[in-house]
Amino acid sequence: MSRRRVTLADLAQAAGVSRTTASLVMTGRARELRISHDVEQRVLRAADELGYRPNAVSVGLRTGTSRTIGFVSDTVATSRLAGDMIKGALEAARERGVMLFIGETEGDPELERGLLHAMHDRQVDGLILAAMYTRTIKVPKDVGGPAVLLNALPKTPSDLPSIVPDEVEAGRAAARVLLDAGHRDGIYTIGAGPALRNVPPQSVAAVERLVGIREVLGEAGVKIAGGRMCVDWLPELGFAATADLLKKHRPKALICLNDRVALGAYQALGDVGLDVPGDVSVVSFDDHPIASWIRPKLTTVALPYYELGRKAVEVLFAQMGEEAKPGEVHRVAMPVMHRDSVATRS
Amino acid sequence: MSRRRVTLADLAQAAGVSRTTASLVMTGRARELRISHDVEQRVLRAADELGYRPNAVSVGLRTGTSRTIGFVSDTVATSRLAGDMIKGALEAARERGVMLFIGETEGDPELERGLLHAMHDRQVDGLILAAMYTRTIKVPKDVGGPAVLLNALPKTPSDLPSIVPDEVEAGRAAARVLLDAGHRDGIYTIGAGPALRNVPPQSVAAVERLVGIREVLGEAGVKIAGGRMCVDWLPELGFAATADLLKKHRPKALICLNDRVALGAYQALGDVGLDVPGDVSVVSFDDHPIASWIRPKLTTVALPYYELGRKAVEVLFAQMGEEAKPGEVHRVAMPVMHRDSVATRS
DNA sequence: TCCCTTTGCTAAATCGGATTAGCGATGCGA
DNA sequence: TCGCATCGCTAATCCGATTTAGCAAAGGGA
Known part of the structure; x- marks a missing residue:
């Protein structure tokens, strides 16, 4: 100073x-x-x-480059779930000597325009357009320069590459967890399903997870016994859905479409005196922090937020180096976190 | 393009x-x-x-100002808890037409130096130095220009203003919740206490919350019946502490030092068949998302992350406008979230 | 009519670097 | 001794704005 x-x-x-x-x-x-x-x-x-x-500003003026990238999200920066996405991007950026501008649009196109302008005014070298929940987004037309979609797919065909979690494979993995443990019947889905049409609106994850689940189960000749859809994946709705299911059925295994739903399912199972995993095995998705806080600890297929963030920066740099195929979709593996909510059936 | x-x-x-x-x-x-x-x-x-x-870069070169502030944290950006801090800062910044650079130090002084350099090279107008957990931090000496401490206090006397949650008042509020509900005895603390020396290391929150709790209870002539300290505030440790407590005591009310500890306490209470709030009332701190997911929903004193973030930007701007007292500490109120875990005693 | 002020606008310098074109000195061969 | 290439370095321009100093024309008073 x-x-x-x-x-x-x-x-x-x-x-x-x-x-x-x-x-x-x-x-x-x-x-x-x-x-x-x-x-x-x-x-x-x-x-x-x-x-x-x-002075980076001077260099920026002369060379037209700023060693800075913009991270624009609907509300991901604040999402407790997806902060890791930022962290991954941050570290990958740092390794490349690049700084990150953060901005949130709150889903408001007007705000989004303003943000993109503000970033371009500052000569960002590239943009990451991120979504909090995996979904399709309308790509703003004034994306001048390199950009990638993070945790999102373009609503209409676009040249921008996308980085998304591999939800179909995650669905397969969840189904395999149950099969490997010897489950062949009494398998129900909570949050979506059992059919592909029973999904909450807008949810890419629901559809893809279900596709993977049905594929693997189907190949093994195992039929999903039933399921309950939740319009939103919240603990209360998961509780209600599971409680409703338990009125008529005695499941052996539950595939919860995410961890918050699984939390609700735990509560409903507890209410009728069913033990996890003794009576009912539970697998889920996301690896939300609560998954390892509840008892028994929840076996879940993790959303690789950190890796998604890293990958976004990597792809963006490839993009800036022109070494990228347009419109390519990068799927990041979702690892299974084996914990204590699945029991082996003989 | x-x-x-x-x-x-x-x-x-x-x-x-x-x-x-x-x-x-x-x-x-x-x-x-x-x-x-x-x-x-x-x-x-x-x-x-x-x-x-x-072109903001050009303006920046000419005027020496960038309409940009840097948000440097130990690891707050990724913390699921404190993402709201960024969100608050982001919105307050946007209202002022300012962008936010984000950086994480991982507690590494070398990384911190590099980050501060990178930010100064880009001519940031000011800096927010944030911590994930409220604590004292060593203020880097090369903070050129205006800066504020967020969720942190300077380890050694400093001219920088601080923005922290008002933990003492939060402690008072938690105690008042129990008093107002008619609790006079059988009150135990979990996570820290009952004495001021029974606190996890490094934790500003533990000490201050306890101070507030003891003050209000003391003034009402109510004595804390006992307590258990946890070296870290995790569900498992909260569970263990509560389970240990229940071996010898039958509490009427629990003041858990944070929500994760409270989650563990719920589990331990459930194991011995004690009902919340029928048998035992529970108050807690933080307003972590799980507080409203567990049953019964937890009454808790919220950490005002969003407000902290906003306030940091406000104070930083005051600082840049020279209208700030050096070294001032701004305490942000922690609101009580009244939910279902406290029962009225007659 | 002359001089001074005001009005309305612009030339030129500046910020801190990157980059292009080129200049003086030296060395070498013929 | 002359001509030319090479070496080692620098002057000048540019990036896109802001800002200072000042110029030409019009207006006004004596």
């Missing part, structure tokens, strides 16, 4: 060379432009002594 | 005036510098037609 920043001019003067020479040395082009080793060392030493750091 | 941005020069040419005049009009100094109303309108119209937006 107190004393002025050291500029290239200061550095040049201290080293007794021209600004050009100083710049050449500092940008590593000394060899190329035939600066003597002697002078190079002199500049380097002066830079070190003065603590010279190039 | 395709076509070049509209620059001031383009605008000037389109309006048939000099760049100076165009700049004057666009920065609202037309009146002041005696530009005719006619010319002003001409420039404004051209700007509108061309969609002119000043």
Whole structure:
């Protein structure tokens, strides 16, 4: 604060060379432009002594690049679930010496336009357009420059690459967890299903998870015994759905479409005296923090938020380096977190 | 992307005036510098037609200001709990036309230095230094320019203002909740206490909450019956602490030092067949999402993350406007979320 | 009619670097 | 000794705005 920043001019003067020479040395082009080793060392030493750091704003103006990317989301930054997405992006960005602008649109197109403008005004090198829940989004038309979709797919065909969790494979994995444990019957779904049409509106995850589940179960000749849909995946609705199911059925296993629904299911099972996993096995999706807080700890297929964030930055950089196929969809694996809610049936 | 941005020069040419005049009009100094109303309108119209937006990088270079602030945290951006802090800061920043750089230090001083450098290189107008858990932090010495501490207090005396939740008052509020419900005895604390020395290390919240609790209870002539400390506030440790307590005591009310501890307490109470709130009332702190997911819904004193974030930006702006007392500590009220875990005793 | 003020606008410098074009000195061959 | 290439470095321009200083024309008073 107190004393002025050291500029290239200061550095040049201290080293007794021209600004050009100083710049050449500092940008590593000394060899190329035939600066003597002697002078190079002199500049380097002066830079070190003065603590010279190039002003990024100036560099930005001259080169048109800012070593900055914008992270625009509907409300992901605040979502307790998806903060890891930011963290992943942040770390991948840092590794590349790039900073992150964060912005939230609250789903308001007007706000979104303003944000994109503000970011372009600051000459961001690229944009990450993220969604809190996996869904299709309308790609704003004024995305000038490289951009990727994170946890989202374009509503209408677009050249932008997407990074999404591999929900179908996650569905397969969840089904395999039950099959591997010997479950063949009494399997119910909570949150969506049993049919593909029984899904909450707008939910990509519901459809894809169900597809994977049905595929693997079907191949094994196992039929889903039934299910209950929830319009929103909240504990209370999961509770209600499960309680309703239990009025007529005695499930052996529950595939909950996410962990919050599973929490509700735990409560409903507890109310009628059913033990998890003794009486009923439960698998779920998301790996929300509560999954390892409730008892018994919940076996769940994790949403790889951190990896999604990293991947977004990686793909964005590939995009900026022109080495990307347009419209490519990158699916990130969802790992199974084996815990204590599934029992082996003989 | 395709076509070049509209620059001031383009605008000037389109309006048939000099760049100076165009700049004057666009920065609202037309009146002041005696530009005719006619010319002003001409420039404004051209700007509108061309969609002119000043290049923030250029403005930044010229004026030395970037309309950008840096949000540096240990790991708050990823913390599921404190994402709201960012959201609050984000919105307050947006209202002021300012963008947010986000960075995480992971507690690594080397990373922190690098981040602060990167931010200063980009000429941030101010800095928010945030912590995930309320604690004292070592203020980096190269904080050039305005800065505030968020959810943190300076380890050594500092001129920087701090924004922290009002934990003492929160402790008082929690105690009052029980007193108002008629509780006079059988009150135990879980997570810390009963004495002020029984606190997990490093925790500002534990000490202050306990101070508030003891103060109000003491004034009412009510004695804390006992308590159990947890070295970390996790559900499992809360469970263990409560289970241990229940071996020897039959509490009427539990003050859990945070919601995760309370979750563990619920589980332990359930195991011995005690009903919440029928047998035991529970109050807690944080208003973590699970507080409204567990049954019965937990009465808890909320951490005002969103407000903290907003406040940080407000104080930072006051700081930049020089209208701030150095070293001031701003305490943000923690509201009580009345739910279903406290029963009235006659 | 002359001089001074006011009006309305612009030329030029500036911010801090990157980059292009080129200049003087030296070395070498003929 | 001359001409030319190479070496080592620098002057000047540019990026896109803001800002200072000042110019030309019109208006007003004596």
